[in-house]
Amino acid sequence: MLWAMRRVQQNEVRSIERLFRDQATSLDLGNQMLLVAVNEHPMVRLWVALPDYDLLEAYYGFDRCKRSDMPVAPYLIAGCSRLFGSVFHAL
Known part of the structure; x- marks a missing residue:
């Protein structure tokens, strides 16, 4: 799994989420993609998990x-x- 990160303004999260959901719906048949975040007021730090390096091109x-x-x-x-639970909440 490939991870990538970017800090964005709060108002940018929605467009990245739409991109992610569109991509996941059509390309993530194995349910391997994740979009996760941490609030760092006023910014948000986003991480995307992708199964293929070629998918990263869409995430400027x-x-x-x-x-x-x-x-x-x-x-x-x-x-x-x-x-998400298995990656971040595994004991």
């Missing part, structure tokens, strides 16, 4: 990162809640 300004660079407790914006 996102930089690849490691899973280990992510916060312990982001919140799920879109994607498979079961996968």
Whole structure:
């Protein structure tokens, strides 16, 4: 799984979420994609998990990162809640 991150203004989150949902609906048959966030008022830090590097091109300004660079407790914006739980809430 490929992870990428970008800091955005709160008002930009909605358009990125729409892009993600459109892409996931048509390309994520295995429910592997996630869009997660952490609020950093007034900014929001977003991470996207993608199964294929080619999908990253659609996410302008996102930089690849490691899973280990992510916060312990982001919140799920879109994607498979079961996968989110296993990635971020596994004991």
